[in-house]
Amino acid sequence: MGAGHTHRLYVHGHSVIHRAPAHWKLLTVLAFMVLVVATPPQRYLMFGVYLAALVVVIGVARVPYGFIAKRMVIELPFVLFAVLMPFVATGERIDVLGVSVSQPGLLAAWGLLAKGTLGVLASLTLAATTEPDQVLRGLQRLRFPTLIVQIMGLMIRYLDVVTAELGRMNVALRSRGCDPRSPRHWPTLARSLGALFVRSYERGERVHLAMLSRGYSGSLPDLGRGEHQ
Numbered sequence: 001m002g003a004g005h006t007h008r009l010y011v012h013g014h015s016v017i018h019r020a021p022a023h024w025k026l027l028t029v030l031a032f033m034v035l036v037v038a039t040p041p042q043r044y045l046m047f048g049v050y051l052a053a054l055v056v057v058i059g060v061a062r063v064p065y066g067f068i069a070k071r072m073v074i075e076l077p078f079v080l081f082a083v084l085m086p087f088v089a090t091g092e093r094i095d096v097l098g099v100s101v102s103q104p105g106l107l108a109a110w111g112l113l114a115k116g117t118l119g120v121l122a123s124l125t126l127a128a129t130t131e132p133d134q135v136l137r138g139l140q141r142l143r144f145p146t147l148i149v150q151i152m153g154l155m156i157r158y159l160d161v162v163t164a165e166l167g168r169m170n171v172a173l174r175s176r177g178c179d180p181r182s183p184r185h186w187p188t189l190a191r192s193l194g195a196l197f198v199r200s201y202e203r204g205e206r207v208h209l210a211m212l213s214r215g216y217s218g219s220l221p222d223l224g225r226g227e228h229q
Contacts, residue, residue, distance in 0.1 A: 022138030041111030
């Protein structure tokens with residue numbers, strides 16, 4: 001895969017969390033999420049324990065809490081959905097601050113919000129303490145399907161390229177008086193995204209041909225080669 005690629009979610013550090021083998025961190029996050037999902041929503045204390053454990057891990061890794069908090073915004077769609085659930089769900093109604101809501105919907109909303117927040121927080125902690133190439137090595141150590149690992153590796157490498165091209169297209173649209181946030185200009189935005197998809201597909205074809213010309217036969221070099229076992 002060549003030189004390591006540091007993602008914007010990664011925070012450089014030398015803590016024990018950073019140095020831990022990637023495959024162990026992946027297994028730990030998976031086990032943690034299975035435990036969180038299996039916990040009934042009524043076990044409020046357990047969710048507090050899970051949150052405290054994550055806060056301790058983040059502190060030990062010396063990842064700034066503000067860094068994690070800013071990226072928690074990705075959870076916003078789930079938060080909005082959870083907020084609506086008590087109002088649209090059926091079942092026994094109760095009054096909360098003078099507003100009638102569904103009791104089962106309120107419990108389901110709490111469960112979704114708590115488990116979703118813990119999942120996002122655990123994922124961000126993993127991303128902040130593990131570089132992308134280390135994640136790929138970890139997946140190889142866990143015998144993850146080779147083809148999927150290759151796709152993920154290429155996606156990581158070219159995500160910034162596609163994002164930068166999207167940014168340039170956005171600048172070009174705005175310089176021509178197009179506001180992507182305006183519904184009136186959404187057809188133009190849709191055509192631009194279609195053009196970006198075609199360009200990305202063509203780039204993928206060129207990359208594949210370049211790989212074939214360099215001897216690619218269906219498998220990439222072992223990412224774990226030379227790594228301490």
